Amino acid sequence: MKMNKLFLFQWLLLLIFTKTSLIFSKPHKIPRLTPLIQNIIQDHSNTFSSSTNDLPKEFETYYYKQTLDHFNYGPKSYSTFKQRYIINSKYWGGSNSSSPIFAYLGAESSIDGDPLGVGFLTDFAPQFKALLVYMEHRYYGESSPFKTMEEAVKDEDTRGYFNSAQAIADYAELLLHIKEKYSAKNSPIIVIGGSYGGMLASWFRMKYPHIALGALASSAPILYFDNITPQNGYYSVVSRDFKEASKSCYHTIRKSWAMIDKIASRKSGLSYLSRKFKTCSKLNDPFELKDYLDSMYSVAAQYNSPPSYPVTIVCGGIDGAPKGSHILDRIFAGIVAYRGNSSCYNMNPKPSETGLGWRWQTCSEMVMPIGRGEYDTMFFSAPFNLNNFITDCKKKYGVSPRPHWITTYYGGKDIKLILQRFASNIIFSNGLRDPYSSAGVLQDISHSLQAVHTRNGSHCLDILSKDSSDPEWLTMQRNTEVKIIEGWIAKYYADLKALQKGKMH
Numbered sequence: 218m219k220m221n222k223l224f225l226f227q228w229l230l231l232l233i234f235t236k237t238s239l240i241f242s243k244p245h246k247i248p249r250l251t252p253l254i255q256n257i258i259q260d261h262s263n264t265f266s267s268s269t270n271d272l273p274k275e276f277e278t279y280y281y282k283q284t285l286d287h288f289n290y291g292p293k294s295y296s297t298f299k300q301r302y303i304i305n306s307k308y309w310g311g312s313n314s315s316s317p318i319f320a321y322l323g324a325e326s327s328i329d330g331d332p333l334g335v336g337f338l339t340d341f342a343p344q345f346k347a348l349l350v351y352m353e354h355r356y357y358g359e360s361s362p363f364k365t366m367e368e369a370v371k372d373e374d375t376r377g378y379f380n381s382a383q384a385i386a387d388y389a390e391l392l393l394h395i396k397e398k399y400s401a402k403n404s405p406i407i408v409i410g411g412s413y414g415g416m417l418a419s420w421f422r423m424k425y426p427h428i429a430l431g432a433l434a435s436s437a438p439i440l441y442f443d444n445i446t447p448q449n450g451y452y453s454v455v456s457r458d459f460k461e462a463s464k465s466c467y468h469t470i471r472k473s474w475a476m477i478d479k480i481a482s483r484k485s486g487l488s489y490l491s492r493k494f495k496t497c498s499k500l501n502d503p504f505e506l507k508d509y510l511d512s513m514y515s516v517a518a519q520y521n522s523p524p525s526y527p528v529t530i531v532c533g534g535i536d537g538a539p540k541g542s543h544i545l546d547r548i549f550a551g552i553v554a555y556r557g558n559s560s561c562y563n564m565n566p567k568p569s570e571t572g573l574g575w576r577w578q579t580c581s582e583m584v585m586p587i588g589r590g591e592y593d594t595m596f597f598s599a600p601f602n603l604n605n606f607i608t609d610c611k612k613k614y615g616v617s618p619r620p621h622w623i624t625t626y627y628g629g630k631d632i633k634l635i636l637q638r639f640a641s642n643i644i645f646s647n648g649l650r651d652p653y654s655s656a657g658v659l660q661d662i663s664h665s666l667q668a669v670h671t672r673n674g675s676h677c678l679d680i681l682s683k684d685s686s687d688p689e690w691l692t693m694q695r696n697t698e699v700k701i702i703e704g705w706i707a708k709y710y711a712d713l714k715a716l717q718k719g720k721m722h
């Protein structure tokens with residue numbers, strides 16, 4: 218929600234990055250995915266919490282008795298858990314009119330903020346007379362089969378059910394249940410998701426064409442697997458965003474890393490840096506500071522949305538420091554500009570539920586080789602090394618990640634060749650200022666696999682709520698998406714009518 222944006226900056230203590238490192242090996246991390254910046258805030262602040270209790274009353278919460286294991290028939294497979302979903306039927310045209318169902322596929326967090334945050338559904342429901350459904354991803358929020366996330370990812374017996382194939386199978390089973398419940402047999406379903414949820418939406422359409430008529434996959438980096446995309450794609454875009462906002466800011470950041478290292482290597486250097494950057498506890502390692510800055514710049518770029526443009530805010534601080542300021546004073550001014558004037562800055566936040574869950578997901582199947590080399594971005598070098606990654610994951614969980622499973626199960630390589638004659642009805646939407654767009658689908662694959670991107674858009678911007686301050690290009694992007702979806706639905710109704718006629722005669 219836009220109204221929260223300024224408020225959000227104050228709470229942004231975050232870390233969208235799931236650190237996959239241990240102290241022993243060279244640290245590196247995977248940037249986190251999520252459509253809503255609020256979810257990142259929630260990760261790091263217990264005081265900011267919205268719950269479904271706060272939702273307007275047209276959003277009704279339900280729980281579905283979900284199958285734990287869709288793919289096996291062992292004793293445990295028959296266990297069930299409560300999966301939360303939320304329905305809004307205020308705009309629905311009813312089963313007799315075969316009005317569509319818009320189904321939001323939850324991603325790696327609770328769905329608390331999604332009904333209001335992901336405004337695309339409510340904004341366009343009236344014109345489609347759509348039934349709205351929001352489904353929570355297993356293991357997150359209230360849909361955890363095993364008490365807390367912490368317990369769930371520790372338990373070797375049960376965390377194996379925590380994967381994307383099971384999650385989309387949940388969505389399939391639940392959507393069929395909802396169709397039954399609402400006597401909506403002939404209502405076409407459009408699945409909508411952002412970020413990781415966007416990947417799920419595109420994969421859902423390909424795996425369950427008999428359930429979803431089409432998918433809107435917003436900011437879905439489905440090509441960030443198995444080295445299809447260059448490792449440094451993500452950070453190249455972050456760097457470009459900063460360079461575009463301000464060359465001097467970009468150069469200041471670029472030069473700052475060596476300066477931090479140099480000072481840290483001095484006697485009492487870490488104490489000096491801790492004071493200079495007002496860290497809440499003394500730095501143990503210069504990496505803590507570098508990592509904090511790395512995350513801050515990346516988050517600013519990922520959510521670099523109008524009207525405030527966070528990258529511009531950070532650079533405003535850096536460039537706006539008094540003339541002749543030391544590089545590190547400029548960098549600190551960037552922190553203050555972005556995070557607000559705070560008595561201290563927490564560079565060691567505790568991992569959140571989302572952080573814990575996503576870490577398991579990346580250490581099992583969601584292996585995204587995101588890294589960067591020496592001087593190929595504005596950041597310090599941090600290459601993704603698969604062997605180190607595997608070692609880290611094994612230390613944490615005792616099992617090895619499967620870096621080729623996503624491309625094996627869902628595809629991704631030679632996407633044009635493969636999908637142009639197989640798949641249909643997917644919109645891949647992106648904003649090119651979003652670092653994840655580097656691994657998104659940016660060109661049409663066929664007439665019904667369409668890429669809709671904007672030059673100045675950010676992560677999942679198109680599926681967030683409309684706002685009177687929206688620039689023209691954003692409104693146009695949403696309208697294009699709506700037109701495409703209308704086209705799918707019109708065709709579907711025509712097919713349905715023709716078939717029903719055929720049967721009658």
Ligand SMILES: *[C@@H]1O[C@H](CO)[C@@H](O)[C@H](O)[C@H]1NC(C)=O
Nearest residue numbers: 310311312313314315399400
């Ligand atoms: C749907 O149509 C059937 C048969 O025409 C009718 O009996 C029923 O009341 C209608 N339901 C609604 C919700 O309009």
Ligand SMILES: *[C@@H]1O[C@H](CO)[C@@H](O)[C@H](O)[C@H]1NC(C)=O
Nearest residue numbers: 550553554557558559560561
């Ligand atoms: C930030 O807060 C401190 C006191 O906590 C104050 O001395 C300082 O002037 C403030 N800086 C700005 C830029 O507002």
Ligand SMILES: *[C@@H]1O[C@H](CO)[C@@H](O)[C@H](O)[C@H]1NC(C)=O
Nearest residue numbers: 461462671672673674688690
């Ligand atoms: C995108 O932003 C740049 C820099 O702010 C601006 O020059 C350009 O006109 C914008 N492009 C569009 C399509 O809005």
